[in-house]
Ligand SMILES: [Fe+2]
């Protein structure tokens with residue numbers, strides 16, 4: 001069962017903020033929580049974030065943790081995530097309500113802290129906005145947005161082109177991915193989340 005930490009537990013977590021994170025322990029904890037495919041995708045994002053960290057001048061541990069945990073709320077035991085949402089631990093805003101596909105990002109940002117003990121707010125924010133993007137994103141959030149799209153288990157047409165661009169010109173790759181993702185949603189005649197619209201306005205106009 002997944003637990004959301006109490007205030008006392010949070011204080012203990014704050015003290016451990018600067019400690020080296022045991023990545024193997026995080027991987028071992030994450031694996032049994034997820035479906036196999038989703039776990040492999042998370043490992044792919046972890047690997048890609050390590051590669052992108054250098055291009056973006058990011059701390060490699062921070063980048064790796066964001067990649068590994070970005071989908072941590074897409075857990076096999078769906079009732080656990082529903083319980084946290086129902087319990088109001090992670091309130092879903094009126095704006096998010098019509099977009100259940102992005103709820104895992106909001107919940108995942110909270111779970112990085114409550115389940116995995118990660119107290120770095122930059123990681124939580126990158127996880128929170130990873131499906132849609134947002135205006136004025138941090139380098140970590142931009143790297144995660146790219147890594148989620150190009151990690152090695154992704155196999156859509158032209159993924160190789162996006163991978164090449166990501167390492168040659170990461171900022172341009174980010175804009176190309178944002179454009180591609182939003183066009184894909186529009187082609188399916190689905191509504192874009194307001195964060196995606198705001199990201200498009202900020203980065204593509
Ligand atoms: Fe996701």
Ligand SMILES: [Fe+2]
Nearest residue numbers: 041070071148
């Ligand atoms: Fe993902």
